[in-house]
Amino acid sequence: MKKEIWTYLETDGRGELVSASAELLAKAKIIAAAAEEKEKEYSICALLAGAEHHALESAAEKALAAGADRAVLIEGRDLAVYSAEYYSDAIGRLAENEKPRMILFERTTDGMELAPRLAARLEAGMISDCVDLTKENGKLLWVRHAFGGTAAVSVSFREQERIQIISIRPGSFGGAGRVKNNADGSCVTPDPESRGLDAAKTSAAIVSVPYSAADSAGGAGKAAGERIVRPELVEVLEAAADRGVDLSTAGVIVAGGNGAGPEGFKLIEELADLLHGAVGASRVAVDKGWISHAHLIGQSGITVTPDLYINCGISGSVQHIVGMRDAKCVVSINKDPKALIFNVSDYGIVGDLHKVLPALIAEIRRHRG
Amino acid sequence: MNIIVCVKQTPEAGKGEMNPGTGTVLRTDRKQVINPFDLYAMEAALRVQEKEPDTRIIALSMGPASAASVLRDCIGLGAETGYLVSDPAFAGSDVRGTAQVLARAVRVIEKREGIRADAVFCGAKTVDGGTSMLGPELAQFLGVPQVTYALHCSPQKSKDLQESQGMQDSPDLQESQDPQESQKLQGSEGLQQMPEGTRTNGTFLRVEKEDDRGNRIYCIPAPCLVTFTKASFQVRYPMIARILEAESMELPVLSAEDITAEDPAGDSLSEKNPVAAGPEAAAMQVEAVQLRKLDKQSQIIEDPDPVKAVTALAQRLFSEGIL
Ligand SMILES: Cc1cc2nc3c(=O)[nH]c(=O)nc-3n(C[C@H](O)[C@H](O)[C@H](O)COP(=O)(O)OP(=O)(O)OC[C@H]3O[C@@H](n4cnc5c(N)ncnc54)[C@H](O)[C@@H]3O)c2cc1C
Numbered sequence: 001m002k003k004e005i006w007t008y009l010e011t012d013g014r015g016e017l018v019s020a021s022a023e024l025l026a027k028a029k030i031i032a033a034a035a036e037e038k039e040k041e042y043s044i045c046a047l048l049a050g051a052e053h054h055a056l057e058s059a060a061e062k063a064l065a066a067g068a069d070r071a072v073l074i075e076g077r078d079l080a081v082y083s084a085e086y087y088s089d090a091i092g093r094l095a096e097n098e099k100p101r102m103i104l105f106e107r108t109t110d111g112m113e114l115a116p117r118l119a120a121r122l123e124a125g126m127i128s129d130c131v132d133l134t135k136e137n138g139k140l141l142w143v144r145h146a147f148g149g150t151a152a153v154s155v156s157f158r159e160q161e162r163i164q165i166i167s168i169r170p171g172s173f174g175g176a177g178r179v180k181n182n183a184d185g186s187c188v189t190p191d192p193e194s195r196g197l198d199a200a201k202t203s204a205a206i207v208s209v210p211y212s213a214a215d216s217a218g219g220a221g222k223a224a225g226e227r228i229v230r231p232e233l234v235e236v237l238e239a240a241a242d243r244g245v246d247l248s249t250a251g252v253i254v255a256g257g258n259g260a261g262p263e264g265f266k267l268i269e270e271l272a273d274l275l276h277g278a279v280g281a282s283r284v285a286v287d288k289g290w291i292s293h294a295h296l297i298g299q300s301g302i303t304v305t306p307d308l309y310i311n312c313g314i315s316g317s318v319q320h321i322v323g324m325r326d327a328k329c330v331v332s333i334n335k336d337p338k339a340l341i342f343n344v345s346d347y348g349i350v351g352d353l354h355k356v357l358p359a360l361i362a363e364i365r366r367h368r369g
Numbered sequence: 370m371n372i373i374v375c376v377k378q379t380p381e382a383g384k385g386e387m388n389p390g391t392g393t394v395l396r397t398d399r400k401q402v403i404n405p406f407d408l409y410a411m412e413a414a415l416r417v418q419e420k421e422p423d424t425r426i427i428a429l430s431m432g433p434a435s436a437a438s439v440l441r442d443c444i445g446l447g448a449e450t451g452y453l454v455s456d457p458a459f460a461g462s463d464v465r466g467t468a469q470v471l472a473r474a475v476r477v478i479e480k481r482e483g484i485r486a487d488a489v490f491c492g493a494k495t496v497d498g499g500t501s502m503l504g505p506e507l508a509q510f511l512g513v514p515q516v517t518y519a520l521h522c523s524p525q526k527s528k529d530l531q532e533s534q535g536m537q538d539s540p541d542l543q544e545s546q547d548p549q550e551s552q553k554l555q556g557s558e559g560l561q562q563m564p565e566g567t568r569t570n571g572t573f574l575r576v577e578k579e580d581d582r583g584n585r586i587y588c589i590p591a592p593c594l595v596t597f598t599k600a601s602f603q604v605r606y607p608m609i610a611r612i613l614e615a616e617s618m619e620l621p622v623l624s625a626e627d628i629t630a631e632d633p634a635g636d637s638l639s640e641k642n643p644v645a646a647g648p649e650a651a652a653m654q655v656e657a658v659q660l661r662k663l664d665k666q667s668q669i670i671e672d673p674d675p676v677k678a679v680t681a682l683a684q685r686l687f688s689e690g691i692l
Contacts, residue, residue: 084505085514109580113517116502120468120509123643125652128500141656146498147380154657162652229514231576231589232528239583275692287601294581299496300406300599308691325663329691331682337671347685348669349678359679367687 002043004100005032007068008091009046010110015058017066019246020106020170025067026177027168028104034135035101042101043069047094049087051080053208060206065195066177069205076211082110085230088118090211095122095163102164111167119165125157126165131172142166148299148322170248171305178249239292247295252277253306253327255297257320258284259313259334259353265290267357268312274364280304280324282314298323312353316341333357370424370524370591371484372414373475375491375507376407376443378436403439406492409597412604413522414490415447417574421524425449425484429474431459431467437620444615445607452478456625461648464498468506469644473628475511481621487591488574493518493598504596513592520584520600522576528588 007028009021025044032042046063048056053075060071074090087110095103095118103118105111107129119126132143134154141154157164171178197205213228247253254272256265256279265285272279281295297304299319309327313334314320321344324330332345333353342348349356381400411428418424428443428451430436440451454474462470475486489511494501501517508515578585579598589595629644645651668685672678686692 083514084508084517088509109518109582112501113505113515116464116500116505117509117515119502120465120506123465123645125463125465126502127653128502136656139656145661148496148499150661152659152661153655154659156654156656157652158654159652226512229590231514231516231587231593233585234575234588235586236582237577237584237586239581283599292581293579293584299499300493330665331686337669342667342669344663344665345667345669346665347682348667349675349682350669350671351675351678355675356679359676360683363679363683364692367683367692 002041004045004070004098005035005042006045006047006095006100006103007063008103008105008111008114009048009059009063010106010108011048011050011055011059013050013052013055015055015062017059017062018108019249020108020111022062022066023170023177023249024104024106024168025063027173029067030173030176031102031104031133031166034133035140037138045069045100046071047074047091047103048072049074049079049090049211051075051077057206061202064197064202064205067195071206073206073208074211075208076213078213079211081233083230083233084110084114084117085228086211086213087114088121089213089216089228092118092121093211093216094209100163102166105165105167107167107169115165115167122163122165124163124165125159126167127155127157128167130166130168133173145303148318149303149325169303170246175249239294247278247280247297247304248302250278250304250306252308253280253297253304253310253324254278255280255282255295255309255311255314255324256285256290256353257282257311257314258288259315260285260290261313262290264313264353264357267354267361271310271357271361271364274361275308277306277308280309280311282317282320311341312357314341315339316344370417370421370487371482372417372424372426372488372490373478373486374407374411374414374426374428374443374448375471375489375503376411376428376430376439377404377492377495378402378430378432378439379404379495379497401435401438403442404492404495404497406494406496406596406598407439408492408604409600410490410492410595411443411446411448412600412602413519413595413597414488415605417488417522417524418447424524425482427452427478427482429471429478430454431462431470431474433460434622440620441612441615441618442607444618445612446605447608447611450618450620452621452623454623454628456623456628458625459646461651462646463651463653464500464502464506465652466644466646466650468503468510470628470646471503471507472510473644474623477623477627485592487572487593489513489592489594491594491596493596501596504594508594511592511594513594514589515594515596516574516576516578516587516589517596518579518598519576519595520579520598521602522574522595525573525575525588528573528590 007024010018028044046068050056056073078086105115127142130142130144134141146153216228252275254268256268280297281291286296299322303323305326307328309324310331330345332341332348333356335352337350378401381402414426426448428440428448431454437453491504574589576587670678670681
């Protein structure tokens with residue numbers, strides 16, 4: 001039997017995959033091909049967890065259409081609300097029995113904390129925020145960035161017999177599997193029939209496994225039967241209005257910082273719309289409440305790799321640069337000619353963004369006629 | 370509450386450098402500071418202490434002898450002491466090994482100080498490796514629940530159901546309020562097993578986690594682990610008097626022997642908490658490190674007339690097909 005590569009997929013709870021998860025299947029294909037050796041082939045299994053059977057099943061169908069060979073639904077009331085504690089236990093238990101070669105996660109808000117907890121539960125090695133994969137002398141080298149993006153580190157797993165846990169940066173692997181978003185933030189996945197999947201084949205490829213936290217089998221840090229405790233989710237605060245554009249996969253980003261102010265952000269949004277791009281922000285702009293955390297670029301936010309990154313009123317702290325230094329073309333607007341951001345820019349204008357941005361918007365409109 | 374704050378010595382922002390040949394970090398001539406995210410963990414602990422004055426804060430770090438300086442930083446901020454886990458055998462540990470060692474160190478501290486660690490606080494990530502893995506791995510090895518990327522938290526004596534109003538119609542929450550679960554969440558069982566004199570007031574933390582889909586408020590029962598990200602508030606400055614005091618304090622150092630030989634809880638800790646520290650036992654191997662230099666031509670336009678500046682910029686962007 002083929003060994004499996006598992007992909008942990010997240011859904012919107014209504015039967016749609018989130019876009020990062022749809023991407024993950026494309027990356028899993030690349031990884032499976034790289035890992036393949038003589039008499040060692042890998043098939044891809046989609047892992048979905050939750051309490052709503054129909055929603056999970058419909059997401060699983062989409063995963064099969066997008067490239068998974070099989071889907072496992074881990075189901076139980078304990079999984080109705082995501083928690084790293086129960087989810088890592090559920091996946092860990094299954095993995096101990098079925099021994100996949102690797103388990104892949106997207107480095108989403110959940111994936112970022114679920115994957116390492118699972119790794120510890122399995123006493124497995126893990127690489128986080130992986131951006132690429134190479135092979136040398138038959139050995140897989142996983143690439144990740146460290147030291148504020150100034151170093152690319154290649155890492156290998158030393159224990160070939162153990163399950164390997166890998167979390168992958170959204171938008172990495174050369175943008176493999178980039179998916180289009182629907183207006184509501186869910187993503188467009190291929191039609192099952194395009195893979196020759198009819199209803200019978202699809203349902204045969206989906207299995208369902210029950211989970212209850214009460215009958216935990218232990219794992220590292222827990223004696224068998226010891227109860228697993230999770231935090232209680234009391235409230236979900238409303239995020240400031242989100243424009244439904246995924247920063248990690250956006251081709252154009254217009255970002256604002258402390259120099260922008262609420263008025264500046266109106267201009268920034270206008271320019272972003274004009275360029276069909278997304279809006280980004282520095283930590284100060286987020287901390288001041290001008291824009292939500294989903295737009296934060298840098299060390300405590302996300303890393304972006306757009307073709308064009310226009311920033312306005314951002315000074316260029318190391319914590320910000322780590323998040324945008326891989327943008328292909330960086331254009332900076334700052335009134336301070338000595339601003340550090342200019343050192344990492346292809347183009348810059350020294351000036352007041354409140355004057356420069358309206359002129360730039362007008363110029364682009366004029367150019368387009 | 371008794372809070373153990375885990376801190377790491379990292380290169381000062383933007384100044385970390387690697388040895389491309391060996392993949393090790395060149396640290397000799399670099400200023401080493403406390404990992405900035407850990408300062409938010411320390412600040413969170415101090416804010417708990419402001420609300421619950423009998424809170425004990427103990428810093429914990431694993432690293433070379435020089436890492437004692439970040440423990441002294443924590444003492445300067447208000448921690449009562451700092452434990453340094455330092456042993457050549459632990460050098461070159463990967464995250465798994467480090468988390469296993471720290472899990473044991475927490476148990477050793479509990480035994481030596483005669484306390485239960487109600488909460489372990491960490492930075493959400495480090496500025497050097499930046500894996501964000503340590504907190505969740507440590508939580509699992511300690512067998513406690515976790516909240517990651519928290520902005521702030523406050524102690525709570527009981528699970529305040531009023532706070533969770535508005536979520537009452539969520540079926541899952543109602544389910545989790547069944548008598549068995551809430552009894553467990555009150556922590557009564559766990560506390561009864563604690564030796565006399567070690568009970569604490571703070572049984573829960575109310576934590577706000579930063580989340581792109583809308584921040585989440587959690588109520589997490591002690592013992593627990595919380596990792597902190599940068600919050601919008603300024604972290605406090607150390608107190609001069611405390612800095613001076615810290616200079617002359619002798620800090621306990623835990624060796625590999627202390628960590629592996631002591632069976633602090635007197636239970637099957639070794640079984641539940643394996644230790645695979647040091648490079649030989651590591652799960653991961655660094656194979657190569659490449660510097661990623663940025664090579665930007667930086668064409669900067671300075672023109673007092675914004676329209677002229679924009680025209681000049683736009684022409685270049687149009688002609689290169691960028692716009
Ligand atoms: C643990 C930690 C994590 C962090 N994580 C992040 C992160 O993820 N992302 C992040 O961005 N920061 C992060 N920071 C914060 C970071 O250190 C800086 O404070 C922040 O990036 C500065 O934001 P800024 O450039 O918008 O503001 P400032 O540094 O205040 O810069 C504002 C700039 O705007 C310019 N300006 C002002 N007015 C105008 C005008 N009218 N027209 C044009 N230019 C103008 C000024 O010249 C200045 O250069 C983190 C810090 C810590 C400690």
